Amino acid sequence: MARQGNSALIEVYLERRQDLVRFFTVRLRSAAAAEDLVQEIYLRLSSREGPDAEIQSPTAYLYRLGSNLMLDRMRGERRAAARDRAWRETHRTDVGSDEVDETPNALAALEARQRLERIVQAVTELGPQTQRVFRLHKLEGLSHTETAAQLGISRSAVEKHMIAVLKHLARRLP
Incomplete structure (x- = not known):
């Protein structure tokens, strides 16, 4: 088991950054969203506190961290869409076949x-x-x-x- 410090993990991140961007661009279907996600990975790494953790595979750790962040973001977007849809359904008035503006x-x-x-x-x-x-x-x-x-x-x-x-x-x- 190799002991990886925060700086060693950031070093691996910097080496693999472009690979991470490509990997998440394919999954998110957006280069901009992938860049944001990869930047968020860096922010997480740079804000880590406490003693160095033992990480056997720093590269796998980066991809797992990114995947978890991506899933969290997708869940949040789905919740927001469902909340917006529910709000529109409950705050809509129809008169006959026409929707009345409730602005x-x-x-x-x-x-x-x-x-x-x-x-x-x-x-x-x-x-x-x-x-x-x-x-x-x-x-x-x-x-x-x-x-x-x-x-x-x-x-x-x-x-x-x-x-x-x-x-x-x-x-x-x-």
């Missing part, structure tokens, strides 16, 4: 935009990790488990950060 009026849209600005401003008063948890979970739609994996923290920690955000928002916003 909020300008005043309602302005009030919603202002409320969102107040929420975002209130969240900036919290710690950086709590802000990251909020952004990933509420704005990007990741589950607690996915948010925990993305940030390298426990699911319980994500829940605690979200409780802190909700309590803070309840105090700050009318």
